[in-house]
Amino acid sequence: MITAYQYQDNILHTTQLTCSDTIPEGTLWLDVFQPEDDERQWLATYFVEEVPEEDDFNEIEASARFYLDKDGLHINSLFPQRVGQDLRTVNVSFNLRKDFLLTIREEDVGLMRLLRNYLRLGRLENMTPPDLFLELFNLKVEYLSDLIEDVYTxxxxxxxxxxxxxxxxxxxxxxxxxxxxxxxxxxxxxDTQRSLRYMNRYYRKVLSEDNVKDLKEMLADVDSLMPHSQFIFDKLNFLLDAAVGLSGLQQNKIIKIFSVAAVVFLPPTVIASSYGMNFENMPELDWQYGYPMAIGMMLASAVGTYLFFRRKGWL
Known part of the structure; x- marks a missing residue:
């Protein structure tokens, strides 16, 4: 699906394009969502170089994610996306040209919907393609900051x-x-830091003074968020160690109970085993008080062992 956005007098005009159409005059943003083969062929007519493929979006090498050619600035950047309670990352391909901003993506991105709403509401004035690109990255940095705050909470x-x-x-x-x-x-x-640094280094001459100022502010914001992310990792490791330690303590308590129970019943077991042997020469077998004596000895040994453990503070 190919959508062209024209933004004139703070009013957003949306046009759905087919492969038989041409890019409308005054297009600020051309968004391509899940392009088919015929749509890629249509895009190729507007490219001097090759059209980025889906596999190119996931490359991690800097040379594949950020580069300049005759078609303008190319940046492949990750965007956070909430799917229920899960957080995902979505790759979006940007081609920043003098006339318009081209985006190619395979998945929906909530921040791009938010940007379209800002344009519809007229909250952004006198937008140029670099302004639009930086505004979207600014929304991304703000959203990442909110996500870090959510993790803190x-x-x-x-x-x-x-x-x-x-x-x-x-x-x-x-x-x-x-x-x-x-x-x-x-x-x-x-990824955002790498994208903005590349833009600041190799595309700075094309940007306005306000663009450069916004770029530097975003880089400063990203730099300030990085220590928070590292602190969260440290806190997560601490909480994990604490939870593992507490789990170990609970298991030790259970094992301790079984150990004490085994030791408390060990003397009665020895007594019962001794008098449970059926040898012929055992004088207590014919004794009238042999059975009560054995029971008493087993109870006394069990209670004595328990009291000994209590006195030592082992219980």
Missing amino acids: VLENVGEQALNAEELDDIFKLITFQEDANGKIRLTLL
């Missing part, structure tokens, strides 16, 4: 729950979930 509750042994299973699941989310946040921050 969750970890505060986890710290309180970690003292409750009955919720250890839920705590382990929550810690694992937050570690995965924080890892994706950090990965997206690093």
Whole structure:
């Protein structure tokens, strides 16, 4: 699906394009969502170089994710996307040209919907393709900041729950979930930092003074968020160690109970085993008080062992 956006007098005009159409005059943003083969062939008519393929989006080499050619600036960047309670990362291919911004993506991105709403509401004035690109990245940095704050809030509750042994299973699941989310946040921050630094280094001459200012502010924001992400990793490791330690203590208590029970019943077991032997020369077998004596000895040995443990402070 190919959608062209024209933004004139703070009014957004949307046009759905087919392979028989041409890009409307005054297009600010051309968004291509899950392009088919015929749509890629249509895009190729507007490219001097090759059209980026889906496999190119997932490359991690800097030379594949950020480069300049005759078609303008190319940046493949990760965007965070909430899917229920899970956090995912979505790759979006950007081609920043003098006339318009081209985006190619295979999945939906919530921040791009938010940007379209801003344009519809007229909240953005005198937009140019670089302005649009930087505004979308600015929304991404703000959203990443909100995600880090959400992780902080969750970890505060986890710290309180970690003292409750009955919720250890839920705590382990929550810690694992937050570690995965924080890892994706950090990965997206690093990718954003690399994208903006490349743009600042190799595309700076094309940008306006306001664009350069916004670029530097975003880089400063990303730099300030990185220590928070590292702190979350440290806190997650601490909470995981605390939960594992508490789990070990609970297991030790259970094992201790079984150990004490085994030791308390050891003397009665020895007595019962001794008098349970059916040898011919055992004088107590014919004794009238032999059975009560054996029972009394077993009870006394068990109680004596228990009191000894209590006196030592082992119980």
